[in-house]
Amino acid sequence: MSAASPWWPLVLLIAGAAATYVWRALGVALSGRIVPQGRLFEWIACVAYALLSGLVARMILLPSGPLAAVPLAARVGAAALALTVFFLARRNMPLGVVAGVAVFMVLSWAHGAGLL
Amino acid sequence: MAQDRTPAPYARDFGDPRRAFRAGARLAVGVPAAVLAASYVGFGALVQQVDLAFWHALFSIATAWALPGQVALVELYADGASLLAVTAAVALTNARLLPMAITLIALLRTPGTPQWRYYLAAHWIAVTGWALAMRDCPAMPPAQRLPYFMGICLVIWSVSMMGAAIGFALAGNVPAYVTLGLVFLNPVYFMLVVAGDVRGVSRVLAAILGAIGGPLLYLASPDWSLLITGLVGGTLAYLIGRVRAAGP
Secondary structure, eight states: OOTTSTTHHHHHHHHHHHHHHHHHHHHHHHBTTBOSOSHHHHHHHHHHHHHHHHHHHHHHHSOOSGGGGSOHHHHHHHHHHHHHHHHHTTSOHHHHHHHHHHHHHHHHHHHHTTOO | OOTTOOSOOOSOOOSSHHHHHHHHHHHHTTHHHHHHHHHHHHHHHHHHHTTOOHHHHHHHHHHOOOHHHHHHHHHHHHTTOOHHHHHHHHHHHHTTHHHHHHHHHHHHOOTTOOHHHHHHHGGGOOHHHHHHHHHHGGGSOHHHHHHHHHHHHHHHHHHHHHHHHHHHHHTTTSOHHHHHHHHHHHHHHHHHHHHHHOOSHHHHHHHHHHHHHHHHHHHHOTTTHHHHIIIIIHHHHHHHHHHHHHOO
């Protein structure tokens, strides 16, 4: 099957579902036998954080989709503001997300209107 | 359920599994449901913007409900990544579900319950339901824990689908800047999840190395950059953390 096939997304989704459930099932099989602490699990956590953080940075700095139409400064500025509000508001997630998205909308609008 | 249960030494006893299920569902209606719905609005908008169908979003939530992996899959699809690259990246993104499943299922176990129920319940293990169940279940009679967890999960799972529907419907039908804001929800949300969650030298380092490596490696290889970022950045951070912990 090639990427041009209309069924290609479904193939990826099924593979993704298997790659997700396998950990959950393995967790059931291992639960009660091992305590998830120690080196292996710390390494798993590190890999997951690095990967997620890499995805976030890539989506903000080098977006491949519609976000690419918005200037880099707007993307970075809105993200920085979200982080600032989040920490100033004692790690308030909703507030940080709303602030970042709202400012990003305003900047996108300004860019679309030729103001930025 | 054990009928000969001794008078409860448990701080949170809902009486029977059915009531525990409802208590879990009630707990989930509120902040947890709102957070899940909002984060999946972003996912729905992203799916619409890369020209996938709404049923793709629903299928993804139904079969692989764990947002970071879902977003990674859609992003990699949009970049034209290969099946192997997508599967490996999703597997690495979701490897954190393994320790979560091990700890939670150990807590939910009751003697006499068939194994398949745990394998079924494990399908809904994701960060929100996991954190709530880990917090509340130790104070509950064992027979009520699995229903309580399922009560939480079935609410936030359905709400995730509704959120995705809203995001998908809005994207493209609202002014472009609103659609862009909805798509931007994805990276901002995960950025704050990582920023608020990282503790310890190696994990902080992993997040920093990932943020540097992600975009840089993407320039070299859109397909494999995510995977390499996770493996190399994460391993490096882990090793530095260990050296520092053992250091002088």
